Amino acid sequence: MKILTVENLVRKFSLKILAGENQLQQTITQSRSHRPGLEFVGHFDFFPTERVQILGRKEITYLHKLSIEERKIRIGNIVKYHPPCFIVTAGQEGLTYLTQYCLEEGIPLLCTLEPQTTSEFIMKLDAYMVKKLAPEVAVHGVCINVYGMGILLRGKSGIGKSEIAHTMIGRGHRLVADDIVVLKKLSPRTILATHDGKTKEFLALRSVGLLNVVRLYGRKAFQDETRIALDIELTKWQKDSLHNELDHESRFTEYMDVRIPHIEIQLQPGRDVAGLIEAAANNWLLKQEGYSAAEEFMRRLESDVSL
Template sequence: MKEITVEDLVRKFSLKVLAGESKLQNPISQSRVHRPGLEFVGHFDFFPTERVQILGKKEVTYLHKLSKEERRIRIGNVVQYHPPCFIVTCGEEGLTYLKKHCVEQGIPLLVTREPEITSDFIVRLDAFLIKELAEKVAVHGVCMNVSGIGVLIRGNSGVGKSETAHTLIRRGHRLVADDIVVLKKLSPQTILGTHDEKTKEFLALRSIGLLNVVRMYGRKAFQDETRISLDIHLTKWEKDGLYNDLDQEINTMEYMGVKIPSIEIQLQPGRDVAGLIEAAANNWYLRQQGYNAAEEFMSRIEADMNHE
């Protein structure tokens, strides 16, 4: 199971450490956070102790209103489970008692640099944790964002994946990753494509060398990540290997249990592969909107036959 540490959160969100400096290497393995409201009033049946605990204005105001003894009991009941850390989003004023408990139990107590709306902070933190803790694999290929649609382009070495990507970039589409594409499973239906940092913004072209697409074509030529909606497999031309059926059966490629629609495009000199990928992406989008060109064509044929 993949883990990050509390220190990773401190760096990512510029958090202030009030207590537990020696425990910043505490592991975090859960991709959701928790607000311990019910736990402070004594309900522990479903307390997710392994999650990051968030204290907003609601929780802190409640604790402030308790008597000293009652507060000691309520907080003590929670910190004894040793969650990875506490993060307070409403400022550090009046948190001396909470800091004392965290020091005694060795739990990092963190505070946002400026008071934040707790729900907004949770959304950002959850999104970060989901991406960082996601199951992932690396595949050989190119990842592009074509008209807002994430496309994974695969094929044997030398088949022309990067050259096709270069043509797409010049047509206004965006590179995400070349050569090594990192796929992350964000949900049972969602695969995110990104780079491995080392190859960020780079595109390798045979006979030309390594290109930095941002330096050459501007910031619009690159983006960090995209949801993969379409898998394109580039293959060598095979005589009689193409079909002209009105509506091809949609195949799928499976990554970490998630099935992605997959299309094979055969290569031949003079064939506009980049244009075919654009067409495939746009056609996928229309299908998501409920439109099917083959169905409309057949309905016209049937209407014409009925008219006769």
Template sequence: MKRLTVADLVDKFSLKVLTGEDQLHKTITQSRAHRPGLEFVGHFDFFPTERVQILGRKEINYLHKLTNDERSVRIGNIVHYHPPCFIVTAGEEGLTYLTHYCKEEGIPLLVANTVETTSEFVIMLDAFLLKNLAPEISIHGVCLNVFGVGILLRGQSGVGKSEIAHTLIGRGHRLVSDDLVVLKKLSPRTLLGTHDEKTKEFLALRSIGLLNVVRMYGRKVFQDETRISLDIHLTKWQKDALNNELEHEPSFTEYMGVKVPSIEIQLQPGRDVAGLIEAAANNWYLRQSGYSAAEEFMRRIEADFARNENE
């Protein structure tokens, strides 16, 4: 299981540590934060104790209105479960009592010095947790964003993946990762492609060497991540292996249980593979909108046949 620490959150969101400086090594394993509400009135049946706990203006105002004895009970009931940390988004004024209980239980109490609302902060925090705690694998290939479509290029070493990626970059598309692609499963239907930091911005071309595409062509040719929508397998040309059906049966490649539409493109000198990849990306967009060129063609054929029968 992947883990983050409370210290990672402090660094990422520039959080102020009010107490628990020696507990920032605590691990975080849940990809969503929680705002306690029912827990303050004693309902703990579904309390997600392993989540980061967020206290916004609503929660802090409620605690401020309680008597000392009531606060002791309400806060004591929650800190008893030892969540990884508390993050307050309503400023640090009047938090002496909360600091006391967190210090007693060894729970980090953090303050977000942010202009965002609590809801906006929770959205950003959840997105960070989801990406960094998502299951992931690394595969050999190239990841690109073509016309806004995340594409994974696969094929045997030396087949020309990086060279094709270079051509697509020259046509205005973006590189995400070359050689090693990190795939993260964000949901049962969502796969994110990114790099492993070491390969960030680099493209390796045989006979040329290692290129930093951002230094050569500008920031616009690179992006950190993309949702994978197409898996394209590049293979060597095989005579008579290609067919001319109007529309191929859909095929998929599965990564960590996520099915990605897959196509095969055979390579041959003089074949515009980059253009075919652009066509595949645009065709994917049309399919998402419910359009099929093959179905429209067949409707035209059927309409023409019907007219001829009526003449």
């Protein structure tokens, strides 16, 4: 089970600790933050108590305007649920009373130091937590970024995945991961691919050895993560087994219940596999724009028949 703590947020976003320094190991289980606006006025029917609570200019201004007694009630109604932490944004001041309540309840109270709006901070925070808490699996393969889209290359050991990735780098594309590809489910439609940390920037080539692609080819040769758009399986050449692309239906591979378009590329000496991968990537991009070469071809055939 993956663990995200308040301390991780402090380090990632350089947050100042106003209270609860000894409670930074509290765990965060929800990948979205929350602004307790309705809760301050007494509505708790849908209060997500397990989320990080964000207090921006609106919330703090409201609290400042309350009487001491009313403020005690409003804040007390929220801190009693013990959320993982409170983060104050937008450079708010006069937080002594809030600090005291958090100290009493053992809740970390943090504040941002960088000049940014509450909305900007929430966007960055939620994106970070979604990635950190996303379900993930590790698969054997190679991941490359081609024309801005992620492609997962799979196949039996020794089939040539890394060698093809090296050729793709030479054509201006980027390596994301070699051998072990970590897939993270960010949403019901989105799979993010990255490396496992240990293999970052490394590419293993048989007969050559381990290469650091950044040292060899520069920063442009590597990308830390990418959204997977295509799953390509590399297989040995089998005579008379290639599909007619006009006849067979689209195929998919599922990772954590997310369907990824799948194609098979058979390998044969002299075949331009890198060029085929580029063609597959461009064809996928055209399909996202609503164009299908096969459908247009069929329309032309039907038009000729009708004449």
